[in-house]
Amino acid sequence: MEQKLAISSFRPILSIFPTRFVAVWLVVVAAVLCGHVYAQTAGATSEDPTQSAFDVVSIRPSKGDGPAIIRPLPDGLHATNVTAAQLIQWADGLSKVETDSVLGLPAWATTRIYDLDAKIIDREKVQALGAYRADDRVGLLGVMLRNALVERFHLKTHDAVKDVPAYALIVAMHGPKLTPGQPDDPTLPNGALRMTKGQITATGISTTRLAQALERELGAPVVDKTGLTSRYTFSLEWKPDGQEDALSADASGPSIFTAVTEQLGLKLLPMKQPVRVLVVDHIERPSSN
Secondary structure, three states, X not given: OOOOOOHHHOOOOOOOOOOOOOOEEEOOOOOOOOOOOOOOOOOOOOOOHHHOOOOEEEEEEOOXXXXXXXXXXXXXXXXEEXXXXXXXXXXXXXXXXXXXXXXXXXXXXXXXXEEEEEEOOOHHHHHHHHOOXXXXXXXXXXXXXXXXXXXXXOOEEEEEEEXXXXXXXXEOOOXXXXXXXXXXXXXXXXXXXXXXXXXXXXEEEOHHHXXXXXXXXXXXXXXXXXXXXXXXXXXXXXXXXXXXXXXXXXXXXXXXXXXXXXXXXXXXXXXXXXXXXXXXXXXXXXXXX
Protein backbone atom coordinates (compact mmCIF):
# COMPACT_ATOMS: atom_id res chain seq x y z
CA MET A 1 0.00 0.00 0.00
CA GLU A 2 1.40 3.37 -1.02
CA GLN A 3 1.96 5.47 2.02
CA LYS A 4 2.07 9.20 2.67
CA LEU A 5 3.41 9.39 6.17
CA ALA A 6 1.08 9.91 9.06
CA ILE A 7 2.38 12.45 11.50
CA SER A 8 2.46 9.92 14.36
CA SER A 9 4.68 7.46 12.48
CA PHE A 10 7.90 9.39 12.92
CA ARG A 11 10.54 8.48 15.49
CA PRO A 12 13.21 10.76 16.98
CA ILE A 13 16.16 11.43 14.67
CA LEU A 14 18.70 12.91 16.98
CA SER A 15 21.07 10.00 16.43
CA ILE A 16 22.96 9.56 13.19
CA PHE A 17 24.71 6.57 11.73
CA PRO A 18 27.34 5.23 14.13
CA THR A 19 30.98 5.95 13.44
CA ARG A 20 31.50 2.31 12.46
CA PHE A 21 29.12 2.69 9.52
CA VAL A 22 28.89 5.06 6.54
CA ALA A 23 27.50 8.26 7.99
CA VAL A 24 24.80 10.54 6.76
CA TRP A 25 25.71 13.71 8.61
CA LEU A 26 22.64 15.79 9.20
CA VAL A 27 23.76 19.41 9.07
CA VAL A 28 21.31 21.62 10.91
CA VAL A 29 21.23 25.29 11.61
CA ALA A 30 19.30 25.07 14.89
CA ALA A 31 19.36 23.12 18.13
CA VAL A 32 19.68 19.33 18.12
CA LEU A 33 16.66 17.81 16.44
CA CYS A 34 14.52 15.94 18.93
CA GLY A 35 11.94 14.40 16.61
CA HIS A 36 9.55 14.52 13.70
CA VAL A 37 6.63 16.32 15.40
CA TYR A 38 4.17 18.51 13.61
CA ALA A 39 2.47 20.68 16.22
CA GLN A 40 2.13 24.07 14.60
CA THR A 41 3.47 27.25 16.10
CA ALA A 42 1.98 30.71 15.84
CA GLY A 43 1.92 31.97 12.30
CA ALA A 44 2.46 28.56 10.70
CA THR A 45 0.36 27.48 7.75
CA SER A 46 -2.83 25.52 8.35
CA GLU A 47 -2.22 23.44 5.21
CA ASP A 48 -2.19 19.67 5.79
CA PRO A 49 1.57 18.98 6.09
CA THR A 50 1.27 15.45 4.75
CA GLN A 51 0.16 16.93 1.40
CA SER A 52 3.02 19.43 1.17
CA ALA A 53 5.38 19.28 -1.78
CA PHE A 54 8.49 21.04 -2.99
CA ASP A 55 8.03 23.32 -5.99
CA VAL A 56 11.21 22.10 -7.71
CA VAL A 57 13.08 18.82 -7.18
CA SER A 58 16.31 17.99 -9.00
CA ILE A 59 17.84 14.51 -8.63
CA ARG A 60 21.00 13.61 -10.53
CA PRO A 61 23.80 11.02 -10.31
CA SER A 62 26.54 12.11 -7.94
CA LYS A 63 30.23 12.31 -8.77
CA GLY A 64 30.88 10.71 -5.40
CA ASP A 65 33.45 13.20 -4.12
CA GLY A 66 32.96 13.82 -0.43
CA PRO A 67 30.80 12.54 2.44
CA ALA A 68 27.08 11.89 2.30
CA ILE A 69 25.17 14.94 3.51
CA ILE A 70 21.51 15.87 3.92
CA ARG A 71 21.21 19.57 4.73
CA PRO A 72 17.90 21.25 5.66
CA LEU A 73 17.67 24.78 4.28
CA PRO A 74 15.25 27.64 4.98
CA ASP A 75 13.66 27.03 1.57
CA GLY A 76 14.18 23.30 1.08
CA LEU A 77 16.77 20.53 1.16
CA HIS A 78 20.22 19.93 -0.28
CA ALA A 79 21.74 16.44 -0.35
CA THR A 80 24.98 15.13 -1.84
CA ASN A 81 26.41 11.63 -2.24
CA VAL A 82 23.32 9.92 -0.83
CA THR A 83 21.64 6.67 -1.75
CA ALA A 84 17.93 6.20 -2.18
CA ALA A 85 17.99 4.18 1.05
CA GLN A 86 19.48 7.11 2.97
CA LEU A 87 16.91 9.51 1.57
CA ILE A 88 14.10 7.16 2.57
CA GLN A 89 15.48 6.79 6.09
CA TRP A 90 15.80 10.53 6.55
CA ALA A 91 12.36 11.26 5.10
CA ASP A 92 10.67 8.65 7.28
CA GLY A 93 12.45 9.61 10.48
CA LEU A 94 13.88 6.15 10.99
CA SER A 95 16.73 5.79 13.45
CA LYS A 96 20.04 6.16 11.68
CA VAL A 97 21.65 3.57 13.93
CA GLU A 98 19.58 0.73 12.54
CA THR A 99 21.30 -0.83 9.55
CA ASP A 100 18.12 -2.68 8.50
CA SER A 101 15.53 0.02 9.10
CA VAL A 102 14.50 -0.10 5.43
CA LEU A 103 13.82 -3.57 4.07
CA GLY A 104 13.17 -4.90 0.58
CA LEU A 105 15.43 -2.49 -1.30
CA PRO A 106 17.11 -3.54 -4.57
CA ALA A 107 20.91 -3.42 -4.61
CA TRP A 108 21.11 -0.19 -6.63
CA ALA A 109 19.10 1.69 -3.97
CA THR A 110 21.85 1.08 -1.40
CA THR A 111 24.87 1.63 -3.67
CA ARG A 112 24.03 4.17 -6.39
CA ILE A 113 24.53 7.71 -5.08
CA TYR A 114 22.71 10.91 -6.01
CA ASP A 115 22.71 14.64 -5.44
CA LEU A 116 19.36 16.23 -4.63
CA ASP A 117 18.14 19.81 -4.53
CA ALA A 118 14.56 20.43 -3.46
CA LYS A 119 13.25 23.98 -3.32
CA ILE A 120 10.18 25.92 -2.23
CA ILE A 121 9.81 28.86 -4.61
CA ASP A 122 6.73 30.55 -3.16
CA ARG A 123 7.88 33.20 -0.69
CA GLU A 124 4.79 32.84 1.49
CA LYS A 125 5.41 29.10 1.82
CA VAL A 126 9.02 29.75 2.80
CA GLN A 127 7.88 32.22 5.44
CA ALA A 128 5.27 29.77 6.71
CA LEU A 129 7.92 27.04 6.95
CA GLY A 130 10.13 29.41 8.92
CA ALA A 131 7.36 29.88 11.50
CA TYR A 132 7.80 26.29 12.69
CA ARG A 133 10.20 25.36 15.47
CA ALA A 134 13.49 23.88 14.24
CA ASP A 135 12.55 20.25 14.89
CA ASP A 136 9.04 20.69 13.49
CA ARG A 137 10.43 22.39 10.38
CA VAL A 138 12.80 19.52 9.67
CA GLY A 139 9.96 17.08 10.25
CA LEU A 140 7.84 18.86 7.66
CA LEU A 141 10.77 18.82 5.23
CA GLY A 142 10.91 15.06 5.80
CA VAL A 143 7.26 14.72 4.77
CA MET A 144 7.91 16.83 1.69
CA LEU A 145 10.92 14.69 0.80
CA ARG A 146 8.83 11.57 1.25
CA ASN A 147 6.24 12.93 -1.18
CA ALA A 148 9.05 13.73 -3.66
CA LEU A 149 10.34 10.14 -3.38
CA VAL A 150 6.85 8.83 -4.12
CA GLU A 151 6.70 11.00 -7.24
CA ARG A 152 10.25 10.58 -8.54
CA PHE A 153 11.15 7.05 -7.39
CA HIS A 154 7.56 5.73 -7.52
CA LEU A 155 8.10 4.60 -3.94
CA LYS A 156 5.51 2.38 -2.26
CA THR A 157 6.00 1.08 1.28
CA HIS A 158 4.34 -0.30 4.34
CA ASP A 159 5.30 -0.31 8.03
CA ALA A 160 6.41 -3.34 10.03
CA VAL A 161 7.89 -4.04 13.46
CA LYS A 162 11.15 -5.93 13.95
CA ASP A 163 13.04 -7.02 17.07
CA VAL A 164 16.65 -5.83 16.90
CA PRO A 165 19.65 -6.11 19.25
CA ALA A 166 19.64 -3.16 21.61
CA TYR A 167 20.83 -2.00 25.01
CA ALA A 168 19.07 -0.78 28.13
CA LEU A 169 20.87 2.01 29.98
CA ILE A 170 20.33 1.26 33.68
CA VAL A 171 21.81 2.35 37.00
CA ALA A 172 24.73 0.11 38.04
CA MET A 173 24.84 -1.82 41.30
CA HIS A 174 26.57 0.87 43.36
CA GLY A 175 24.50 3.76 42.06
CA PRO A 176 25.11 6.62 39.62
CA LYS A 177 28.30 8.69 39.67
CA LEU A 178 26.80 11.63 37.79
CA THR A 179 27.12 15.24 38.89
CA PRO A 180 23.92 17.31 38.58
CA GLY A 181 24.40 20.36 36.38
CA GLN A 182 22.34 22.81 34.39
CA PRO A 183 23.08 24.05 30.85
CA ASP A 184 25.58 26.92 30.76
CA ASP A 185 24.01 28.45 27.66
CA PRO A 186 20.38 29.60 28.01
CA THR A 187 19.96 29.23 24.25
CA LEU A 188 20.55 25.47 24.65
CA PRO A 189 17.82 24.39 27.09
CA ASN A 190 18.56 20.72 26.44
CA GLY A 191 22.20 21.18 27.42
CA ALA A 192 25.35 20.77 25.39
CA LEU A 193 26.93 17.52 24.25
CA ARG A 194 30.18 17.14 22.33
CA MET A 195 31.08 13.71 21.00
CA THR A 196 34.48 12.90 19.53
CA LYS A 197 36.30 9.63 18.96
CA GLY A 198 36.37 7.87 22.29
CA GLN A 199 34.93 10.74 24.32
CA ILE A 200 31.67 12.41 25.31
CA THR A 201 31.71 15.76 27.10
CA ALA A 202 28.31 16.91 28.34
CA THR A 203 26.90 19.86 30.27
CA GLY A 204 23.39 19.79 31.71
CA ILE A 205 21.99 16.89 29.69
CA SER A 206 19.50 14.16 30.52
CA THR A 207 20.29 10.46 30.59
CA THR A 208 17.91 10.08 27.64
CA ARG A 209 20.18 12.28 25.58
CA LEU A 210 23.18 10.29 26.79
CA ALA A 211 21.43 7.13 25.55
CA GLN A 212 20.95 8.75 22.16
CA ALA A 213 24.66 9.57 21.99
CA LEU A 214 25.59 6.02 22.94
CA GLU A 215 23.40 4.75 20.08
CA ARG A 216 25.65 6.61 17.69
CA GLU A 217 28.72 4.83 18.99
CA LEU A 218 27.26 1.36 19.43
CA GLY A 219 25.26 1.17 16.23
CA ALA A 220 22.21 -0.16 18.08
CA PRO A 221 19.24 1.36 19.90
CA VAL A 222 19.87 2.38 23.51
CA VAL A 223 16.81 2.79 25.75
CA ASP A 224 17.07 4.97 28.86
CA LYS A 225 15.79 2.88 31.76
CA THR A 226 17.74 4.64 34.51
CA GLY A 227 14.73 6.39 35.98
CA LEU A 228 16.94 9.45 36.53
CA THR A 229 15.19 12.75 35.87
CA SER A 230 17.85 15.39 36.60
CA ARG A 231 20.35 16.92 34.18
CA TYR A 232 24.02 16.08 34.52
CA THR A 233 27.47 17.36 33.64
CA PHE A 234 30.15 14.75 32.97
CA SER A 235 32.93 13.47 30.74
CA LEU A 236 33.10 9.89 29.45
CA GLU A 237 36.23 8.39 27.87
CA TRP A 238 36.77 4.94 26.37
CA LYS A 239 38.87 3.01 23.91
CA PRO A 240 37.16 3.67 20.56
CA ASP A 241 37.74 0.19 19.15
CA GLY A 242 36.72 -1.67 22.30
CA GLN A 243 32.94 -1.74 21.79
CA GLU A 244 32.56 -5.35 20.67
CA ASP A 245 33.73 -6.99 23.89
CA ALA A 246 32.09 -5.63 27.01
CA LEU A 247 34.73 -7.25 29.24
CA SER A 248 37.82 -6.14 27.37
CA ALA A 249 40.08 -3.34 28.52
CA ASP A 250 43.77 -2.74 28.00
CA ALA A 251 46.41 -0.09 28.43
CA SER A 252 44.73 2.04 25.76
CA GLY A 253 41.61 2.44 27.88
CA PRO A 254 38.40 0.67 28.81
CA SER A 255 35.67 -0.44 26.47
CA ILE A 256 32.65 1.82 26.27
CA PHE A 257 30.73 -0.69 28.39
CA THR A 258 33.33 -0.61 31.16
CA ALA A 259 33.67 3.18 30.94
CA VAL A 260 29.92 3.74 31.35
CA THR A 261 29.93 1.66 34.52
CA GLU A 262 33.20 2.85 36.06
CA GLN A 263 32.91 6.54 35.19
CA LEU A 264 29.15 7.16 35.26
CA GLY A 265 27.82 4.46 37.55
CA LEU A 266 25.50 3.23 34.82
CA LYS A 267 25.35 0.00 32.85
CA LEU A 268 24.56 -1.06 29.29
CA LEU A 269 22.48 -4.23 29.41
CA PRO A 270 21.90 -6.21 26.16
CA MET A 271 18.26 -6.64 25.22
CA LYS A 272 15.91 -6.97 22.26
CA GLN A 273 13.95 -3.90 21.23
CA PRO A 274 10.97 -3.78 18.83
CA VAL A 275 11.51 -0.99 16.32
CA ARG A 276 9.55 0.34 13.41
CA VAL A 277 10.97 -0.61 10.04
CA LEU A 278 9.87 0.30 6.55
CA VAL A 279 9.26 -2.40 3.96
CA VAL A 280 9.65 -1.26 0.36
CA ASP A 281 7.01 -2.77 -1.91
CA HIS A 282 8.13 -0.89 -5.03
CA ILE A 283 10.86 1.52 -6.06
CA GLU A 284 12.26 2.60 -9.43
CA ARG A 285 15.32 4.56 -10.46
CA PRO A 286 14.43 8.25 -10.33
CA SER A 287 12.66 9.81 -13.27
CA SER A 288 14.50 12.50 -15.22
CA ASN A 289 14.40 16.12 -14.09
